[in-house]
Amino acid sequence: MSPAVSGLLTVLGFLLLLLGGSPCSSSKILVVPVDGSHWVNMKVILEELHSRGHELTVLRSAKSWYISSNSSFYTSINVPMLEDEADREFYHKMIQDVLDCRRHPSFIRTFCQQEVMTFAFSNGHRILARAATTIIEDQALMKKIRDTEFDLMLTDPALPLGVVLGGYLKLPMVFNVRWINLGEGHLTIAPSPLSYVPISGTELHDKMDFLDRVKNMLHYLHTVVEQHFIVNPAYSDLFRRYFPPGTDLLSLQYSAEIWLLRADFVFEFPRPTMPNVVYIGGFQCKEAQPLPDEFETFVQSSGEHGVVVMSLGTLVSALPRETTEAIAAVFAQLPQKVIWRFVGEKPSSLGNNTRIVNWLPQNDLLGHPKTRAFVAHGGTNGVYEAIYHGVPVLGLPLLFDQFDNLLRLEVRGAARVVEVRSLNKENFHEALNDILNNPTYRNNIQRLSQLHRDRLISPLETAIFWIEYVIRNRGAAHLQSRGFDLPWYSYFCLDVAAFFVTISGAFIWVSVSVCRFLCCRKSRRKTKAE
Amino acid sequence: MSPAVSGLLTVLGFLLLLLGGSPCSSSKILVVPVDGSHWVNMKVILEELHSRGHELTVLRSAKSWYISSNSSFYTSINVPMLEDEADREFYHKMIQDVLDCRRHPSFIRTFCQQEVMTFAFSNGHRILARAATTIIEDQALMKKIRDTEFDLMLTDPALPLGVVLGGYLKLPMVFNVRWINLGEGHLTIAPSPLSYVPISGTELHDKMDFLDRVKNMLHYLHTVVEQHFIVNPAYSDLFRRYFPPGTDLLSLQYSAEIWLLRADFVFEFPRPTMPNVVYIGGFQCKEAQPLPDEFETFVQSSGEHGVVVMSLGTLVSALPRETTEAIAAVFAQLPQKVIWRFVGEKPSSLGNNTRIVNWLPQNDLLGHPKTRAFVAHGGTNGVYEAIYHGVPVLGLPLLFDQFDNLLRLEVRGAARVVEVRSLNKENFHEALNDILNNPTYRNNIQRLSQLHRDRLISPLETAIFWIEYVIRNRGAAHLQSRGFDLPWYSYFCLDVAAFFVTISGAFIWVSVSVCRFLCCRKSRRKTKAE
Structure with missing residues (x-):
């Protein structure tokens, strides 16, 4: 069966389940x-x-x-x-x-x-x-x-x-x-x-x-x-x-x-x-929809090199000034085009290949076949979208679970992480180049994507x-x-353990006492006999 | 949407999923x-x-x-x-x-x-x-x-x-x-x-x-x-x-x-x-199929009283003689008809309402609307069939997990259990009557049935x-x-606990030693001064 027919049948199946199943x-x-x-x-x-x-x-x-x-x-x-x-x-x-x-x-x-x-x-x-x-x-x-x-x-x-x-x-x-x-x-x-x-x-x-x-x-x-x-x-x-x-x-x-x-x-x-x-x-992940025209034109202009997408989520809109300057300078050197969700004063080192936007259709961009890498803070939503669409991540964690999230991608060989505090042109450039040019990251995250999507419901x-x-x-x-x-000591069976220890202790004490008593009597008899 | 249409759509959905999903x-x-x-x-x-x-x-x-x-x-x-x-x-x-x-x-x-x-x-x-x-x-x-x-x-x-x-x-x-x-x-x-x-x-x-x-x-x-x-x-x-x-x-x-x-x-x-x-x-549970003719005729002849089904599974074919006599005698007193899967010498007290068979279509009988109770040994397959079809159980456990299985139904108010060793006419009759005439057991197992069947796949x-x-x-x-x-002591973090105990012990020892040293020096000075 061709994948298209198979996909269509699956979608139909879900629709019918939705209508018919578990009213x-x-x-x-x-x-x-x-x-x-x-x-x-x-x-x-x-x-x-x-x-x-x-x-x-x-x-x-x-x-x-x-x-x-x-x-x-x-x-x-x-x-x-x-x-x-x-x-x-x-x-x-x-x-x-x-x-x-x-x-x-x-x-x-x-x-x-x-x-x-x-x-x-x-x-x-x-x-x-x-x-x-x-x-x-x-x-x-x-x-x-x-x-x-x-x-x-x-x-x-x-x-x-x-x-x-x-x-x-x-x-x-x-x-x-x-x-x-x-x-x-x-x-x-x-x-x-x-x-x-x-x-x-x-x-x-x-x-x-x-x-x-x-x-x-x-x-x-x-x-x-x-x-x-x-x-x-x-x-x-x-x-x-x-x-x-x-x-x-x-x-x-x-x-x-x-x-x-x-x-x-x-x-x-x-x-x-x-x-x-x-x-x-x-x-929350879903198949990518066609991009709005201005994004599609920009993405297509990237040719064979594709695009890099950068966004630091809903909460965080600003990085330290010197950090954004370094990032912009590295982006400027890339053969790729860059779409950067950015709020604040425009970096002076911004290249012609980089477009700064207030908002971007993140899911649709990550699902676009020309997207090569995702520079992200590592919030849960973005990480799952990256997995869903199989896009390798360069992580700049800032807060909360972002460090842990990116670590999970990193140990699976699907991301690199750069410390924002020590980010400079050299280490950001090295990491981004690695993500873009070493196929391992893409292969690994696409394996994760395949496993993540392989479910019945x-x-x-x-x-x-x-x-x-x-x-x-x-x-x-x-x-x-x-x-x-249960109270915590019962949950962990500490009361049962204490009971066993007491019983064992009592048993040992009685045994020792009996031995001692018998030994004493024996030695007293011996003394008497002497 | 009517349940029939809804059911049909669900079945269609599953069929399409089967064909299309996860090839x-x-x-x-x-x-x-x-x-x-x-x-x-x-x-x-x-x-x-x-x-x-x-x-x-x-x-x-x-x-x-x-x-x-x-x-x-x-x-x-x-x-x-x-x-x-x-x-x-x-x-x-x-x-x-x-x-x-x-x-x-x-x-x-x-x-x-x-x-x-x-x-x-x-x-x-x-x-x-x-x-x-x-x-x-x-x-x-x-x-x-x-x-x-x-x-x-x-x-x-x-x-x-x-x-x-x-x-x-x-x-x-x-x-x-x-x-x-x-x-x-x-x-x-x-x-x-x-x-x-x-x-x-x-x-x-x-x-x-x-x-x-x-x-x-x-x-x-x-x-x-x-x-x-x-x-x-x-x-x-x-x-x-x-x-x-x-x-x-x-x-x-x-x-x-x-x-x-x-x-x-x-x-x-x-x-x-x-x-x-x-x-x-x-x-392994499935909707009941129509019974073979000889079973259907017998079941229908039970009228409003319905039938009791008894089977002790694949492994066990024989109970002690006095037990089967007591069971047969109690069955003989019932207004219900009884279908009993039985291998061995026919009990002398067998009533006209009881049919003994070598084999029975257990799933189809349990799913028959006239079935009122299931007398069972409590094997896992039978217990799940009883739950699936919502039939209360009178349990006669013999081996393995059967005691535990029946206990699980019992604490949920869906079964009674009789000890085979002490089974006699009186206690078997009392328990069977309770199962047949007290609606709680049926209500409880039908609630379990509803929950068990409520799933998407x-x-x-x-x-x-x-x-x-x-x-x-x-x-x-x-x-x-x-x-x-991990080795077991690491799995349970016993090495970490030992480390903490050692560190704490060392800290206490050092503190006590220092205190003792300071006290001694003070008291020595005092002695000297005197």
Whole structure:
């Protein structure tokens, strides 16, 4: 069968499945998203849910960056959120602090970065707890929400406002998740042996030597301490006042029915998982559409050399001046054309081959046959688009998970990484040349692309199925582990171990006592006999 | 959309997916199955693979019970196997020994049963190792197999002959698995916290009290001891002679690309899992076909009361005489009709409403609208058919996993269990009446049925997809955990813990020494001053 016919049949099959399979009548879904790049992918799911007839209500901040109040596919309610108190300056300051951390030797700098994050988010959690309290105390709003009789809370738990509200309203919850509290989602839900599961932010991979494992353990302990002394206390007052005794953030998170995890093991290191974790990594990716005319003309003008695409994501619009000058100068020397998403003062060294734009159709450019390389900050969305379209990456990580993301591509031979702090013309030129002219990178990422695309059901369809599954079956309790009901010492069987140690100790003590008693008696008899 | 139209579209969708999706050209697959009930479900996968154009070669024993040498969908090669030396008497003896164990109090009897199994299988592993050696040393056979250039080894690792041969031939392996070595498949591949993951054979569920956890830990230690002192030594000579240094049974099992696990969390307790574990529980179930005429007439004659179906599976054909008499007498009192798969001397108390048969179309009977209850031994195949068709179960467990299987239905309120050892007219009658007349059991198993059937892709289609995935992509190494490369003390980070303890100890020692030195100097000065 020719690939075209086969492809057509597959598409037809999916369409029929969509129409016929697992019917789920229209439902009311309450959505608490996270702004920024997180919204970019939540929106993809919401559009799909809307097209399937579900009614969506989105809680957003009046100062939201991306989540508009008017939409054709959802209605919105303004509530207090993190964005009311944390603006972009907050993130620019964080980037500066992280760049400062990068001057430390590698063993130290990840701890420095973790401290930066902890400091930033400790404030964030206090703001969120205040916001949740305000919302819960707004009786008119609560009545409106209760009267709507929502079937589901769909939320991104990276910021736990939705988790708290879902728990308060006793709604079944589905998470669209990659991060939770201060670590990667799995760390909360699945066993994570520290010997081969790197804690997020450590910049370690799954093959660790002894020192790596020491570092990983220290980062883990750091995370546990943060959870107990920074995250939990921020919400304790709220939970004491409005929730049943014993509630904490973890118990609410454990109660989620399904965790739609934005990961794929083509990218993520293999690790233990749980039955209610569903992998949807790359669900936002789609086949490239034709480029707008001005882009297509520019791309075609590159001839056989093709184009390089550069973008540093939604959050970050500016690099240090000397860095952008170096980048522009290297681009100017390339035989390729360059499309650079750039906001700020135009670099003086910009070449004729480089076009600076405010916005670019990233997915369509990455899917264009003339695209040779992607210079990127390593945000999850961009990394999955690069994998989907099989374009090798030159990474300039700045913040959050970007270091870890790019490391995952690097160990698979699909990317090179340049430190922004030490970027100069020479090292950027060497790395970019390597990516463009050494076919290994392209071959490797195209193998990842092939594996990533080889699935029966698309990740987006999978996500929609599980959201509707929870609505249809009123939860998925049969997939939730009973381990979360146990206190930590029972979970780790420490009580059983203590029992065994006591029994063994008692046995040894009795044996020794009996021996001693018998020996004494024998020697006393001997003495008497003498 | 009406359910009929929706159903039709779904079926059409699957058909098109089957035709169009993930094309995989014809491949050569070497199959090493396990005989008995394990073959019943392996055969379902083989028929499907054959219909998709794959060439199958099955290794079987010349004395095989179920695996015929002539088949329209595979070619077979006779090799030495367990069946050459272990006949049905072997299993009947085991059942007697297990029934003897059942007289002990509940805390003791599972250990007694584990001992029975250990004894039986220690001999089995020695037979298997001898068989593997004979096969490997048969140069003509090895040449024939090598010359065929197989793409894949598909095997059921409950008996590890296929694992050993797959490892020796360096073929990518896919497991069709529920049991491995001496425990449930997960115990080998995924982290299994003993606080909520019951070890197979313990008859515990996932809510354990302290004593349950002690028992679970003891069973686990028993399993570890068995693995190291009984299973591994059986193969050590074989591995030393024909495999690279360091090879053992576990390392070969870890190397399997995909574990098609015959489990579904509707039935199995939720527990940690791994990325290369794919759940196919119930893949052998299918919609009921019309019954053969003689069965249909009999079933229809039951009127509004319906029928009870009884079968004790492929392995077991006989219960103690007094037990079958009691069962027949209770059946005789029922207003229902009874179809009983029975081999042996006809009970004298048999009623007119009971028909005894050598063979019955179990799936079609369970799917018949007049079927009210299933009296079963609790083998995995039958349990999944009961779930699929939503028929409540009265369990009479005899061997292996049957006690654990029925417990899982029992805690979900979908079954009652009667001990065969203490079965009499009164308790069998009470339990059967309860199953037939209390609607809770039917409601509960129909809820399980609804959840089990609610999936986008059927378990059989899932199994085929992953087998072809491994062939197409020449493995699935990206789904295999790196944890298995580590020695056990590193896996559990005991080396890191020892390092931390040493560092802390040294720090305390230095601090105490310094304090003591300073104190001494101070007191000496004081003495001098005096």
